[in-house]
Structures are given as structure tokens and as C-alpha cells.
Amino acid sequence: MQNKIIISMLALVLSACGGSGSPAGNKPADAETTQTEANKETDPIALGLPVQSRMELSATTYNPRGWDVTGTQVEVTARLADKYGRPVTDGLRVNFTAEGGDIGEFCTTTNGACSVNWVSMDRRPGSGTDADNLFPNEQIGVVTITAHSEGEADFADQNQNGLFDAGESFVAYAEPFADYNNNGTREDGEWLLADTDGDGGYTSEVPTVFLGSSCSASARSAGHCPYNMHVRDSIRIVMSGNDLVMRVFEGNDINSYINNPATTLPDYKWEAGNVTVNNGFNGIDKDTQYYFVLQDQNGNMPATGTTLAVQIPTEYLLSGLTGDVDNAVINTVNGNVIYGMVYPLSVSEVSVATNPVITVTVTSEGDSLEVKLPIN
Ligand SMILES: [Ca+2]
Ligand SMILES: [Ca+2]
Ligand SMILES: [Ca+2]
Numbered sequence: 395m396q397n398k399i400i401i402s403m404l405a406l407v408l409s410a411c412g413g414s415g416s417p418a419g420n421k422p423a424d425a426e427t428t429q430t431e432a433n434k435e436t437d438p439i440a441l442g443l444p445v446q447s448r449m450e451l452s453a454t455t456y457n458p459r460g461w462d463v464t465g466t467q468v469e470v471t472a473r474l475a476d477k478y479g480r481p482v483t484d485g486l487r488v489n490f491t492a493e494g495g496d497i498g499e500f501c502t503t504t505n506g507a508c509s510v511n512w513v514s515m516d517r518r519p520g521s522g523t524d525a526d527n528l529f530p531n532e533q534i535g536v537v538t539i540t541a542h543s544e545g546e547a548d549f550a551d552q553n554q555n556g557l558f559d560a561g562e563s564f565v566a567y568a569e570p571f572a573d574y575n576n577n578g579t580r581e582d583g584e585w586l587l588a589d590t591d592g593d594g595g596y597t598s599e600v601p602t603v604f605l606g607s608s609c610s611a612s613a614r615s616a617g618h619c620p621y622n623m624h625v626r627d628s629i630r631i632v633m634s635g636n637d638l639v640m641r642v643f644e645g646n647d648i649n650s651y652i653n654n655p656a657t658t659l660p661d662y663k664w665e666a667g668n669v670t671v672n673n674g675f676n677g678i679d680k681d682t683q684y685y686f687v688l689q690d691q692n693g694n695m696p697a698t699g700t701t702l703a704v705q706i707p708t709e710y711l712l713s714g715l716t717g718d719v720d721n722a723v724i725n726t727v728n729g730n731v732i733y734g735m736v737y738p739l740s741v742s743e744v745s746v747a748t749n750p751v752i753t754v755t756v757t758s759e760g761d762s763l764e765v766k767l768p769i770n
């Protein structure tokens with residue numbers, strides 16, 4: 395999700411992303427150019443700057459009950475380490491932005507990490523408000539959270555002197571932005587997080603020089619380390635609702651559903667007070683692979699705490715997955731992404747039972763659904 399390019403030895407192109415909030419500001423390298431390389435390397439600021447490859451954002455919950463509940467809190471933590479993998483200097487400011495809900499503006503690190511709270515509230519992406527037209531979005535209810543901070547690019551320290559020398563390979567990144575639709579490129583409405591090169595707008599081209607503070611004197615005179623870069627990382631969370639829908643697919647039908655969910659009918663659809671049966675579906679065949687797909691009213695992962703339980707006759711064996719929905723935004727099925735929780739299930743007969751049924755029960759906060767399907 396980030397535009398980057400590895401200069402000199404490698405030629406890899408990606409795309410940049412970032413968050414909003416206040417820019418960390420570029421620290422001019424001028425003050426450091428007077429230092430010798432030796433004391434530069436013991437400079438706590440240079441030592442303690444994060445590098446892009448060692449920044450990671452995480453959340454306590456990726457599928458909070460946020461679509462129909464306001465005030466649900468999620469703790470979002472940024473962890474950052476320097477080029478040696480050591481925690482960054484205490485007090486480093488990390489800025490946050492969220493496309494939906496509300497998030498703390500920034501935190502300052504202790505032992506390489508700090509946290510802010512995200513809270514569910516409007517704006518809810520894809521909820522149909524006028525503002526939806528202003529911002530690109532990939533999936534209703536799915537929020538991109540981005541953090542950024544001042545830091546350094548990664549480089550391959552071939553002579554092991556702890557400094558970037560001209561000729562050593564490094565990775566360059568375009569300026570960070572909030573990638574609301576998670577496609578890796580910046581569209582209108584996606585917030586520029588930091589104007590790293592100070593030209594007054596978004597610069598999509600990756601820099602041709604190493605950005606950071608760890609430059610040798612000769613690298614500096616060659617134009618490297620003009621200022622620090624802005625390291626960044628993004629996660630997505632989904633504002634989940636509580637009106638649950640379960641769909642049942644046989645075997646490979648799940649693939650056509652994933653590829654075209656708008657027109658592909660499931661074998662069986664079940665939501666509160668409403669059951670739809672398609673394709674002559676008359677229950678579960680033994681020794682056959684099924685996929686039970688559990689989603690909220692927006693086709694998203696149900697909120698954390700939602701559970702699917704299955705009961706079958708003692709004469710049968712159940713194999714597959716039951717239990718809590720993942721703490722996640724998506725599932726991957728046969729290499730395809732699906733928003734929602736997928737339970738692969740099959741039953742096999744050990745001995746003959748009379749009129750066997752499978753009972754599937756889904757419970758969540760304030761909601762419970764149960765369905766009985768014959769086993770054929
Ligand atoms: Ca989004
Ligand atoms: Ca070096
Ligand atoms: Ca985008």
C-alpha cells in the first residue's frame with residue numbers, strides 16, 4: 395500500500411500512503427552537518443529515529459460494534475524501532491488519522507510504542523451521507539487508520555559503518571497519505587499527511603536521494619539526507635452492525651459468490667425473520683463441503699464476540715470451523731477476499747440416524763438466530 399522505490403541495486407516500485415493530522419515537520423539536517431560522523435552515530439536523535447520497515451500499527455479490535463453503536467472504543471498502538479531494531483527515542487511524536495469515527499490526534503512514544511483511542515461515531519464510510527461523494531471508499535463501513543512520524547528510509551549498510559554512504563541501496567517513499575479506499579494510490583479527497591519536501595502539495599514521485607539523518611559526510615555532500623522522511627503505516631477496521639445474515643454455499647459456489655456477490659444467489663440465506671432458499675436447496679448433504687458465511691447488514695464481518703455454534707446428531711461427525719468470528723476485517727477463501735466470516739463445514743455419517751438435522755446457532759450482543767437444516 396505504499397509507493398516506494400529501491401534505488402541503485404533494486405528496482406521496485408510501490409505506492410505511498412499516509413494519514414492525516416498534523417505533520418511531524420521536517421527536521422533540517424543543517425544542524426547535524428557540523429557533526430563528525432563519529433559523534434553523529436552516537437547522537438541519540440539519529441540513533442532513535444524509526445525506519446519505515448520497523449513501524450507497525452495494530453488495534454485491539456478490528457471489527458468493533460461501530461455501525462449502529464456510538465462510543466465503542468478501540469485502542470490503536472504504533473510500534474517503532476530504529477535501523478538496529480531498538481526502540482525509538484522516548485518522546486517521539488506519532489500522528490494519527492482515521493477516515494471514519496474519531497481518533498486521538500497523536501501520542502508520544504515510551505520504549506518504542508504509544509497508543510491512542512479510536513471511537514465509533516459519524517462519519518461512517520458508505521452510510522449514504524452527502525459527504526460520501528467527497529471521499530473514495532472500497533467497502534461500506536471499512537475505515538482506514540493511518541499513523542505517521544518523522545523517521546528514516548531503509549538502507550543496506552554494506553560497509554557496516556552505521557551510516558548511509560553514497561552508492562548503498564536504499565528505499566525511497568512518496569509522501570504519506572490516507573488511503574481511504576485501500577488501493578495504494580492517492581485519489582481526490584485522500585488526505586495528504588505530510589508535505590515532506592515542502593513544495594506545498596502532494597508529491598507522488600519518490601525522492602531520488604536518501605531521506606533521514608544517518609548520512610555520511612560524503613553522502614550529505616552528494617545531496618542525501620536533506621531532511622527526514624515520514625514513516626507511516628495503515629490498518630483497516632470495520633464498523634460492524636448487529637443485523638446478521640447467514641448464507642450457505644456448497645463447494646465451489648463460494649467462489650462465484652465472492653467474485654460476484656451482487657448477482658450470485660446463495661443456496662440458503664437466513665436473516666432475522668426472513669429465510670430464502672434457492673437452487674432447490676433442501677438441506678446439508680453428508681460428505682460435502684459447505685461454506686457458512688456470516689455477515690452483518692452491510693455484508694461485513696460481524697462484530698467481535700459474535701459466535702456460531704453447531705449441533706449434530708451423535709451418529710454424525712462434524713469437521714470444519716465453529717466459534718467466534720475472527721478479529722479481522724476480511725477472510726480469505728481459496729485465495730479470494732471476502733468481507734465477513736466464513737465457516738467451512740462438513741458432516742459425515744458414522745451410523746444411521748432417524749431424520750438427522752444440523753442446528754446452527756448464531757449469537758451476538760442482543761441478537762440470536764437459530765436454524766435447523768436436514769442432513770441428507
Ligand atoms: Ca474505506
Ligand atoms: Ca554505510
Ligand atoms: Ca486510494
Ligand SMILES: [Ca+2]
Nearest residue numbers: 593595596597
Ligand atoms: Ca510535497
